[in-house]
Structures are given as structure tokens and as C-alpha cells.
Amino acid sequence: MVRYVPVESVYEVLPFSFETEVGSYEKKLQFKDMGWTFLYINRMQNQIHNRERILSLIGSYRVTQALALGASLGVFDRLKQPKSLKTISLELRLNSVSLKRLLDLYIELHLLIKVRTCYRITKSGEWLCSDVEGSLKKFAKLMGADWYWGPWSKIEESMRTGKSAFFLHHGIYPLELGFQGSR
Secondary structure (H helix, E strand, O other): OOOOHHHHHHHHHHOHHHHHHHHHHHHHHHHHHHHHHHHHHHHHHHHHHHHHHHHHHHHHHHHHHHHHHHHHOHHHHOOOEEEEHHHHHHHHHOHHOOOOHHHHHHOOOOOOOEEEOEEOOOHHHHHHHHOOOOOOEEEEHHHOHHHHHHHHHHHHHHHHOOOOHHHHHHHHHHHHHHHHOOO
16 A cells, blocks of 8 residues: 655655665655655565565474463463463463463453453364363374474475475374374
8 A cells, every 4th residue: 555645754664674674765855756656665565475475384283282281281261251360270280471471472462452461262263172172282283293384394295205294204004093083
């Protein structure tokens, strides 16, 4: 989306450091007509947005692991009623500094909210509770489980050899496990 502002205000439109991201184009922007300026700004915003989207995709494994951890620990089930960090850390027997970082991530993901000193689950976070119809708690735990997660580290070798990444990691094929892997 293009915002119409005077050329002098171009620094306010850009979501990045004009000096470092655009560099030599600064002088060109000052002398071009308004249409070109905004077309260029829109292109730069799209490039930055696309870069941020790719960075988000690259780092998404961390979100999977954090959701799996919260599901395994029962964080979401425990926060149907507001609780303080101290209470949650005592109940779960976790380091409060580490737990705060995890809970803050859940806030960023809109799974929890914090009111004053207490954390509480949101409507989105309820999908990770065990008593919700259609709960995603077990699926989150599955996606973060070592036996499921580990084979992804063998994906390149699997692509080169044609062998199953699961086999390369575990030395056994998934069907040979039966239901053992779901524990």
C-alpha cells in the first residue's frame, strides 16, 4: 500500500533505515517526481516485507518447539485462570527467568495476555488446552517430540541417498515402530 506524503517526510514512510538499506538512492529520491518516489518506496517496502517473511519462515522451528513445550508442560491448561509468574513457575517447577521468556513469546503469538502481573490464555491459546473439542495439544506435542523432530536433521542426506530420513536418524523405519512413537 502506498502512503501519500511530501517528499521531505519520506523517512517516516520507510520501515527501515534509509541510510543503510537504500544508501545511494537517497539523492535520486529527492529529485524524482512524486509518482516515481512512491513507486520506489512501495517496491522497497515489499522487498523488506518479503525478507522479513523469509526470516520468519527460517526461524519458525523455534515456534514449533515452544508450542510443543507449552503443550507438554500443560502451560495452556493451567492459565485458564490468571496466574502470576511466580505461581506458574512453582506449579511447573521451572526457572522463573526462563519461563518468563517463554510466556512472553506466547504473548507475541497472541496465545496469552498479561494483565498487570498475571498471565491468562486467549481464545487462540485455548486450542492448546486438553479439554477443548478439536484441541491441537497432542498435535503440538507430536510436532516437537524428539523421535519426530530428529529425522528432519537428516533431510539433506535423505535427498542425496534416497533413504528415509527417519531411517537415517533412528535406524528403523516408521512402520516398524507400530504405535511406540506416539508415546
